[in-house]
Amino acid sequence: MRKLLFLSVFFLFSSLSFSQIQGEDEVYLNGDLIDAKFQDGDIEKFYNYVIQNFNVQTVEKPGQILFEFTVNEKGEVKNIKILRDLGTNSALELIRVLRESPKWQPASRGGKPISITLKMPLNFK
Missing domain, CATH: 1.20.5 (Single alpha-helices involved in coiled-coils or other helix-helix interfaces)
Known part of the structure; x- marks a missing residue:
């Protein structure tokens, strides 16, 4: 018992x-999550930045590069990871472009900045 x-x-x-x-x-x-913004725009504006600054001659074959990165509380791009690449040169070029990226407006929750991780594809024909 x-x-x-x-x-x-x-x-x-x-x-x-x-x-x-x-x-x-x-x-x-x-809580009220507000997404990170790139130069007062959405993710399309960031894609345009990457495309304009990426040297396509480094791409060795057609396909998709899959990458992720963190936008920290200060709006800086950190923790860059190439999850799928099209060769070493294209991966290094993408890392270069991401490291040179201007600051983002960080995401926020409840009015306080937070870091977020974004996963994105980049397609080449």
Whole structure:
């Protein structure tokens, strides 16, 4: 009987603590998220920047480069990762372009700047 009472109390308190944590997460996730902006524009403006500054002669074959990066709280491009490339030269060229990128207006949640990670494709024919 004592074990049964102990197990009942244990499960009751563990489910209550889970509910509290879940509730806190929901409040945080429902905050007003404002996406990062590139030079007061949307993601198309960033694609235009990349296309204008990317040396296409470094692309060795047709296909898609898939990359991701973080726009931190200061609007800087950090943590650049090439997830799929079309050769070493094109990957290095894309990294160069991203490192030289002007600052973004950072994303914000609840009026406070936050960092976000963006994953993007770049197609070449």
